[in-house]
Structures are given as C-alpha cells and as structure tokens.
Amino acid sequence: MITTTRPEQTAIPQKNRLLVGLSLLLCVGFFSTTLISYYVSRSSIRESILTQELPLTSDNIYSEILKDLVRPVFISSMMASDTFLRDWTLRGERDSSEVIRYLKEIMTRYGAFTSFFVSEKTRIYYHPSGILKTVRQDNPLDDWYFRVRRIVEPYEINVDPDLANRNLLTIFVNYNVRDYKGNFLGSAGVGLTIDSVRSALRDYQKRFSRSISFVDTTGRIVLYGDGSDMKPQNISEVDGLRDLAKKILTEGAGSYQYTADGGTHLLNVRYIPELKWYLFVDKTEEAALAGIRRTLYVNLGVCAFVTLLVLSITGLALSRYQERMEELATTDKLTGLLNRQALDLLLHQAMTRSHRAGSPLSVILADVDNFKAVNDQHGHLVGDEVLRRVALNLREHLRESDTVFRWGGEEFLIIVQDCDSSAALLLAEKLRTATAGDLALAEMAAGLVTISLGVAELRPREPVDTLLGRADAAMYEAKQAGRNCVRMG
Numbered sequence: 001m002i003t004t005t006r007p008e009q010t011a012i013p014q015k016n017r018l019l020v021g022l023s024l025l026l027c028v029g030f031f032s033t034t035l036i037s038y039y040v041s042r043s044s045i046r047e048s049i050l051t052q053e054l055p056l057t058s059d060n061i062y063s064e065i066l067k068d069l070v071r072p073v074f075i076s077s078m079m080a081s082d083t084f085l086r087d088w089t090l091r092g093e094r095d096s097s098e099v100i101r102y103l104k105e106i107m108t109r110y111g112a113f114t115s116f117f118v119s120e121k122t123r124i125y126y127h128p129s130g131i132l133k134t135v136r137q138d139n140p141l142d143d144w145y146f147r148v149r150r151i152v153e154p155y156e157i158n159v160d161p162d163l164a165n166r167n168l169l170t171i172f173v174n175y176n177v178r179d180y181k182g183n184f185l186g187s188a189g190v191g192l193t194i195d196s197v198r199s200a201l202r203d204y205q206k207r208f209s210r211s212i213s214f215v216d217t218t219g220r221i222v223l224y225g226d227g228s229d230m231k232p233q234n235i236s237e238v239d240g241l242r243d244l245a246k247k248i249l250t251e252g253a254g255s256y257q258y259t260a261d262g263g264t265h266l267l268n269v270r271y272i273p274e275l276k277w278y279l280f281v282d283k284t285e286e287a288a289l290a291g292i293r294r295t296l297y298v299n300l301g302v303c304a305f306v307t308l309l310v311l312s313i314t315g316l317a318l319s320r321y322q323e324r325m326e327e328l329a330t331t332d333k334l335t336g337l338l339n340r341q342a343l344d345l346l347l348h349q350a351m352t353r354s355h356r357a358g359s360p361l362s363v364i365l366a367d368v369d370n371f372k373a374v375n376d377q378h379g380h381l382v383g384d385e386v387l388r389r390v391a392l393n394l395r396e397h398l399r400e401s402d403t404v405f406r407w408g409g410e411e412f413l414i415i416v417q418d419c420d421s422s423a424a425l426l427l428a429e430k431l432r433t434a435t436a437g438d439l440a441l442a443e444m445a446a447g448l449v450t451i452s453l454g455v456a457e458l459r460p461r462e463p464v465d466t467l468l469g470r471a472d473a474a475m476y477e478a479k480q481a482g483r484n485c486v487r488m489g
Contacts, residue, residue, distance in 0.1 A: 080154070116189060369484060431451070
C-alpha cells in the first residue's frame, strides 16, 4: 500500500503546550466554581431537590405503582363492561354456577387475590367460592356497597376485611356495573391484600431511598411503606404536617418542607387518579444533601481523572487529528478512493522510482460509459451508487501494489507499477469484463453501465502531462470505437 508523506511535525510541541495550558486553566476554573457554588448555593440545592429530584423520584415511583397497583382497576373495569356479566344479570341470575365460574376464571387468569359481584336486584354477594352472603343496609360491613350505589364516579377503592379469606385486610376496587341503558346492576371488582401492597411499598422505599405512604382525600393515611400500625392515622396528627395538612389536601400536588424529629423533611405529593389516593414521598434534608455531597466528590474526582487523561493523550490526539486531516485532504468522499491531490504526489513518486530503477510503469484511465444517461434516467443518487460500485470493482481486481484514484467526475486513473503495456492491457481488459458482468450494476441501471479504458506505458524521461495525455487520448479512442473496450495510447 502507498502512504502519503506527512507534513512537518515541528508545530506539534507548541500545540501540545497550548492545549495542556488550556486544560489546566479549565480544570482549575472547574474546581473553583464547583466548590464555591456548593458552599454559596446550599439553599439553591435544597430548592432543586424539592422542585426536581423529589418530583422525578415521585414520577418513577408513580410509574412503578401503575404497574403494580393500578392493574386491579383495569381488571375491575373489564369486568364491569363484560357483556357476559351484564347479560347474565339481566336474564335473572338463573344459574349462579355460571357467575361463580366466571369469577374463578378472573382470579386465575389475572392472579387476583379475590374477585366478586354483588347484584342490585337480589343483593347476593357472589364469590369464586360460591354465594358468600346477602348484603343488607343495616349491616355496617355492607356500607361500602350502598356507598358505591350513590357515587358518580365509575369506581371507588376502599380497605376492608375480606370475609371469604379469614378477614384479611384487603384493598378492594368496587366498580359499578350498569346495563346498556345506564341503569345500575350491581358492583364487581377484585382485591389485593394489604400485605402484598405493603411489600411493594417496602421495595419502592428500598430502591428509591425515600419514605413512601398513601393518603386518601380526607387525609387518612391508608398505607405506610414499613407497615407500622403505631404511626398516626391522619396527616393532621403528624408533627410538622399538621399545619400543612389542609393546604396539601386542597392543592393536591406539590413540594413542601416541614420540621419533625429535630430535622427538616422534604416532601413531594402527587395525586394518583387511578387509585384516588395521594402519594407522599418524603426524605430528610440531611440525607438529600448527603447525596449531593457524594455527587460533588464524584464530580471532583472525575474532573481530576479527566484532566490527567487529557494531558496524557494530548499528543496521541494531535497525531490522530493530523492523520485524519491528511486523509480528508487526499480521499474522495463519495468513493473512498484517493483523490486528484494525492495523485499529483504519488504519480510523481512512482515515475521517479520507475526512471531510477528502469522498471516499467503504466497508467490506465477508465471512464464510466453512459453516465449522463444513468443520471437522467435513474437519478443522481443511483449515479452516486454506480460510481461507488465501479470504484469497488476496480479496487477488488487490482494488485496490492496498484493504486486507483478518482480522476474527476466519472473518470478513474490507475497507476500500475512494474507493468509494461502488454500486461497493462490484460489488466484493463480484466477490469472492463468485471464491470460489464457486475450484477449489482445491472440492477442499478440495466444495460447502461460499462467502462472504456485507455492504457499508456511510461516512456524514458516522459513528463507527467504527456503520459496522462496519451492515456486520455486512448480512452477517448475507446469511446469512439463504441465504448466498453480498451485502447492503447
């Protein structure tokens, strides 16, 4: 392979010193700005935690909750709109085994803890295990059903003991079932055990390092992440939150600060419409600032490392940059071949070597036939692909010692070293045949793409212009002879 001559490297040490100085200046500025900003802007950092970090964490937890807790809402919605359940009720609930089998299938298919349907007409409580009971208005345990009958919303979520499962405390999704005219038929839904939800909350707290709880619209704390039963039951009973409780429930979402247990707490609140609960994400200021401090130390360490790395690789980067600039200057962007600027240098070198050693040297000038017709009929994008494919063909069928250039437009020049005119003619014919038989070119522009080639062997003390002129004249002679052929100049 022939490589180009590099420019003088005398300017590189000076460039190195300049870049090293700039790197040191930037790093010193970075260290100073980071430290000063940390100590001066602690209040701004706290505000950033309230307005950015905690809301982002709340968003992440909300996304997790949608996956883990909101699924029962969608299952209940599906049950309420199921034509089987409505039709079975409208037909008079004749065969209870049908709805019991339906509820069993809901539990099995969706992995629910329980499922149910209470009929408005008969007040029967249907359960996967059978008919559980008949709800009565004078039974306090059945208040939920008569409350659901009155709500405007399509469903509610409540926490009650599950009579069919040893009175385990369960989160029920109670969804109104209506007929095709909008009349109330009953309530259907599924339930999750409190323990399973608490387990999910504990997992969230562990992953996000935040205290998490759910609060209903009255301020009642429905669930704590740690499952403690000794904590206050309403946010109006929580130290520090007592004065904010009304504001939080009125606004429904936002970031707050309060003091409790001798420390400042940072709180983010958002309303989850699917559950009709508020999500409280709480973190102490000390813990929050500890993370910022760790981030600060990490940033300082990274800056120091990067500074050393930049200083150590500056020389290598400059060398590669220099090589890349040389490559861009001598390479044709479309075909990846060497361009005419590289040709001027390398052809002179090859000719000088040939004169000194007395070895033969030939050049082959190839021109793509009918290229204007290709562009006119198939577009310039196809024309570009044709040039790339022709360039690839030429490279693949040349020796390693041969060099191919994009001469200009659709013309290519090949320097063939240690090769007289006879051998060069054979090589040119090989290139012509390969191009004419290329199936990829035939697919791009059927019957159009061939090449005409002109060959010229270097004569003693012959100048460059004369050698190239003879190759050019031979190539045009091939054109006039009908294209897709080779001529000797």
